[in-house]
Structure formats: C-alpha cells, structure tokens
Amino acid sequence: MRRLVNRRPKRAQALVLSALPFALLICLYLAASHARLANNPGDKLLPSPATMLEAIHRYAVLEDERSGNILLWTDTLASMRRLLLGLGISAALGMACGIIIGVIPYIRATFATFVAALSLIPPLAILPILFIVAGLGELAKILLIVIGISPVIVRDIALRSAELPAEQLVKAQTLGASTWLLVVRVVIPQMWPRLIDALRLTLGPAWLFLIAAEAIASTDGLGFRIFLVRRYLAMDVILPYVAWITLLAFAMDRLLQHCRSSLFAWAEPGR
Amino acid sequence: MTHLTIKGLWKEYDGQVVLENVNLDIGDHEFVTVIGASGCGKTTFLRILLGVESPTRGRVLLDGLPLPTEPGPERGIVFQRYSLFPHLSVRDNLLLGLELRGAKRLGRLFGKRRRDALDKADRLLDAVGLYAARDRYPQQLSGGMQQRLSIAQSVICEPQVLLLDEPFGALDPGLTADMHELIVNLWNMNRMTIVMVTHDVKESFHLGTRLLVFDKPRIDAQVPDRYGATITFNIPLKGRREPPAGLGAAGAPRDTGGRETEVRS
Numbered sequence: 001m002r003r004l005v006n007r008r009p010k011r012a013q014a015l016v017l018s019a020l021p022f023a024l025l026i027c028l029y030l031a032a033s034h035a036r037l038a039n040n041p042g043d044k045l046l047p048s049p050a051t052m053l054e055a056i057h058r059y060a061v062l063e064d065e066r067s068g069n070i071l072l073w074t075d076t077l078a079s080m081r082r083l084l085l086g087l088g089i090s091a092a093l094g095m096a097c098g099i100i101i102g103v104i105p106y107i108r109a110t111f112a113t114f115v116a117a118l119s120l121i122p123p124l125a126i127l128p129i130l131f132i133v134a135g136l137g138e139l140a141k142i143l144l145i146v147i148g149i150s151p152v153i154v155r156d157i158a159l160r161s162a163e164l165p166a167e168q169l170v171k172a173q174t175l176g177a178s179t180w181l182l183v184v185r186v187v188i189p190q191m192w193p194r195l196i197d198a199l200r201l202t203l204g205p206a207w208l209f210l211i212a213a214e215a216i217a218s219t220d221g222l223g224f225r226i227f228l229v230r231r232y233l234a235m236d237v238i239l240p241y242v243a244w245i246t247l248l249a250f251a252m253d254r255l256l257q258h259c260r261s262s263l264f265a266w267a268e269p270g271r
Numbered sequence: 272m273t274h275l276t277i278k279g280l281w282k283e284y285d286g287q288v289v290l291e292n293v294n295l296d297i298g299d300h301e302f303v304t305v306i307g308a309s310g311c312g313k314t315t316f317l318r319i320l321l322g323v324e325s326p327t328r329g330r331v332l333l334d335g336l337p338l339p340t341e342p343g344p345e346r347g348i349v350f351q352r353y354s355l356f357p358h359l360s361v362r363d364n365l366l367l368g369l370e371l372r373g374a375k376r377l378g379r380l381f382g383k384r385r386r387d388a389l390d391k392a393d394r395l396l397d398a399v400g401l402y403a404a405r406d407r408y409p410q411q412l413s414g415g416m417q418q419r420l421s422i423a424q425s426v427i428c429e430p431q432v433l434l435l436d437e438p439f440g441a442l443d444p445g446l447t448a449d450m451h452e453l454i455v456n457l458w459n460m461n462r463m464t465i466v467m468v469t470h471d472v473k474e475s476f477h478l479g480t481r482l483l484v485f486d487k488p489r490i491d492a493q494v495p496d497r498y499g500a501t502i503t504f505n506i507p508l509k510g511r512r513e514p515p516a517g518l519g520a521a522g523a524p525r526d527t528g529g530r531e532t533e534v535r536s
Binding site: 168170175184267 | 321323341342343344346347348350352353354355356357358359367368370371372375376377378379408410421424425428430
C-alpha cells in the first residue's frame with residue numbers, strides 16, 4: 001500500500017471527485033427543503049426545485065409586466081457592464097502605476113508607502129463619499145470597484161516587477177535598452193500573466209463591491225434584484241440569482257486562467 | 272582597438288575595504304581570466320567594470336575615457352544565471368539586442384531591417400548550435416544551451432568588452448570543453464576583450480591570455496575588514512589566440528611587471 005500522499009486519482013476519477021461536493025450539497029438541500037415543505041407547504045425559506053424553476057422561468061424567459069424587460073438579462077447586462085468597466089480600469093491603472101513604481105526607484109520611494117496606505121482604506125467606508133461626490137449613477141458604482149481593487153493590483157504588479165532578476169535588467173541595458181525600452185520590451189511583457197493572476201484574485205472583491213453598491217443605490221443589476229426581492233422573502237428568486245452570479249464569476253475565472261495558459265505559455269510552471 | 276585601464280581603484284562598504292589599489296592595463300583583444308578565493312572581491316571588480324557598482328576611489332578608463340557609471344552597450348555581460356528573457360523565444364532573445372539598438376522608440380524592427388536582423392541572428396544561432404531550438408523558450412533549454420544563448424545574445428551586439436561572471440560555474444563538467452571552444456571562437460571572430468571571473472584554476476590557465484589572481488596581501492587578525500584584496504599576480508599566458516590577420520604584434524601579451532609565466536594550452 002502506497003502512502004496517501006503518493007496516490008493520485010486518474011483523470012476520470014478526478015472529474016467525478018470534483019463533482020462530488022456539488023452533488024452532496026444539492027442532495028442536502030433537496031432533503032432539507034423536502035422536510036420543511038412536508039411540515040409546512042407555505043414555507044418560503046427552502047423552496048422546492050419546481051418553485052425555483054418557475055421563478056427562473058418568470059425572470060429569465062418572460063417579460064416583466066411593468067417594464068417589458070426580461071429581468072435576468074437586463075440585470076446581468078447592467079452588472080457585467082459595471083464589473084467589466086471596473087476591472088478594466090483597475091487593470092490599466094494597476095499595470096501603469098505598478099510598473100513605474102516597481103521599476104523606477106524615485107517613483108517607488110515617493111509612492112510605494114502612499115499606495116500601501118491607500119489600499120488599507122476600507123472601500124465601503126468611503127462609499128457615502130462617492131455617492132455624495134459622484135452621485136447615485138453608474139460612476140459611483142464603477143468607482144467603488146476601482147477604488148476597492150486597483151490598489152491591490154498596483155501593489156501586486158509593483159512587487160512583481162521589482163522582483164524581476166537584476167541580472168535581466170542589467171543585461172538588457174548592455175544590449176542597449178533605455179528605461180523606456182526596458183519597460184516596453186522586458187517588464188511589460190513579463191507582467192501580463194501577473195496581471196491575469198492579480199485579476200483572478202481580485203475577482204471576488206470586485207463582485208463584493210459591485211453588489212454592495214447595487215444593493216444601496218441602483219435600479220437594476222443582479223445585486224439590486226436580490227436585495228429588492230429580499231423584502232418578500234423570495235428565496236426562490238434569490239437562490240437562482242446567487243447561483244447565476246457564482247457561475248458568472250467562475251466562468252470569468254476560468255476564462256482568465258485559459259487566457260493565461262494559451263497566451264503566455266512561457267509563464268506556465270513545469271515545462 | 273580596445274584599451275582598458277584601471278588606476279588606483281579602491282572599493283569600500285562602510286569601513287569594509289573590499290578592493291585596494293588595483294592597477295591594471297588590458298590591451299586589445301585580450302582574454303583576461305580572474306581567479307581568487309571567494310569573498311576576495313573578484314565579483315566586485317567585475318561589477319565595477321560592468322558599471323553596477325562605482326569605485327570609492329580610482330578610475331576605470333576605456334580607450335582613455337572614463338567608463339559610464341551604468342551598464343551600456345560598450346560592455347556585454349554573461350551572468351551565471353537569469354540573464355535570458357523568459358518571455359522571448361531563443362531567436363527573439365537573440366534578436367532583442369538588435370531591436371533595442373535599431374529602434375529606439377518601439378524596440379521593434381520591421382520590414383527589411385527586421386529581415387536583416389533575423390539573418391544575422393540565425394547565422395549566430397547556427398554558429399552556437401541553437402538553430403534547431405530557435406522557437407523554444409529559455410526554460411525549455413538545458414543549462415548549457417541557456418549559457419550558449421546568453422553568450423550569443425551579448426556577442427551579437429559586438430561589445431568592446433565582454434564580461435563573464437562564472438559563466439560555466441553551474442554547468443556539467445562535461446559541457447565546459449564545448450563552451451570553451453565556443454567562447455574562444457567567438458572571441459577570435461569578434462576581436463573583443465574578455466574579462467572572465469571563474470573559480471576553476473584550470474579553466475583560467477586554459478582560456479586566458481592574461482591571468483589575474485585576486486588576494487589580500489595584508490591581513491589584520493583583529494580587524495579583518497581593514498585591508499582589501501588586490502591583484503597579487505598578473506600573469507601573461509599564451510592563450511588560444513589565432514594570429515589576427517595583418518595586425519602583427521598588436522595581440523602580443525604586454526608586460527605589466529607581474530610574475531611572468533608561459534603556459535601552453
């Protein structure tokens with residue numbers, strides 16, 4: 001019998017194993033829901049699959065009576081627009097500021113501590129300021145995401161670019177690189193996969209800030225809908241929405257991972 | 272013609288003297304090998320030549336002019352490791368030097384200039400035996416291939432002085448013979464001056480036209496940092512220089528007053 005640490009599942013086995021916890025959770029829910037509904041058919045806390053399917057049909061297929069929109073799609077579109085704008089702006093800021101902080105010692109001496117302090121401001125604590133200054137529109141929500149995650153990306157990229165071996169930078173200079181060319185040909189290309197890693201790690205916080213902003217001041221969006229129907233204890237809507245948000249986030253994470261390994265094969269470990 | 276002169280060079284770090292009173296005259300097309308115990312300042316010496324450290328006192332002159340105090344295209348460097356660019360293929364690693372010099376704004380060449388650069392890169396890849404591996408990334412290469420690429424990368428820019436910091440230190444002993452062949456060929460092809468730090472005494476005699484031994488001539492047991500290392504032996508060797516056509520005695524070893532020895536390799 002080999003040691004536990006040396007026994008590895010095969011591909012098919014691994015697939016089944018990874019599906020196991022999901023199946024377990026679903027079974028657990030079904031059992032609990034069934035038990036509660038048997039006790040009280042009017043229970044709203046753990047709705048049956050049929051009730052949820054009916055709610056999904058109402059939100060994802062039928063048009064809303066009042067607005068004529070299909071709510072799930074308009075909500076998804078509104079939320080994704082805010083999220084992607086926030087992520088895109090943060091990524092651009094993160095690359096630009098992170099690299100100059102990481103590479104140019106004078107800039108690092110000036111701004112590294114400042115960015116470290118900025119990144120510790122709880123973004124939700126300044127949400128009221130954003131609403132006061134930027135109004136209740138799209139700008140405040142996107143700003144909240146940017147303020148929440150860009151300092152983290154800036155710090156990560158700054159650290160990663162400062163970690164590049166000194167030998168590489170010296171070598172590039174002996175090959176005739178100016179500071180500009182050093183950044184363009186040596187630092188930036190090596191930071192793209194790092195940026196993808198940083199984005200994957202900040203995806204969770206980005207969703208958090210998005211939903212917080214939508215819950216407080218919005219008229220559409222996935223977060224808005226969840227907090228709206230909470231008033232009616234509409235678990236049959238909330239649960240599919242939460243699952244849908246999770247699925248979207250998961251898909252984005254996988255997409256980023258796929259981009260990293262297909263576009264930056266050189267950065268894959270163990271080749 | 273490259274002439275490297277070092278006059279009264281000292282290097283101290285907060286009271287610790289690393290190098291003291293180093294004087295040296297290196298003529299054109301020399302292959303200088305530097306040996307010495309670890310911690311005797313030979314790497315510091317190389318880093319000063321490279322321009323990443325500045326001397327506390329003294330001067331380093333290249334053809335009579337002070338060396339710039341930052342790394343530049345007149346000097347090439349091959350480190351023991353980490354001097355390749357992991358995001359570029361073997362061929363692009365070689366091309367990079369030509370692109371950095373040829374295109375100051377974008378760092379990329381296009382059209383005919385790019386084709387010329389690629390031709391040059393491919394010829395050199397062939398010469399160092401990496402043509403078949405030209406599309407691979409550095410981390411897919413063996414240690415010996417990585418060092419060959421690193422050397423080629425420096426040589427393609429035709430530096431006046433090529434600095435080598437224990438370039439074969441991390442390689443299999445079986446590989447070093449090939450590497451010696453390669454470096455001597457490139458040195459003869461490009462007529463550059465080479466300064467190579469090594470810990471391999473045999474290698475230093477085998478390759479060099481001049482051998483420098485760094486050591487501390489004085490030691491104070493109470494204050495070991497009080498005195499630094501200097502060149503204790505400066506030995507002209509025969510080396511494996513092929514007579515440069517039409518240049519006569521330009522390549523003959525120069526007498527700088529060190530202990531004289533002739534070693535045939």
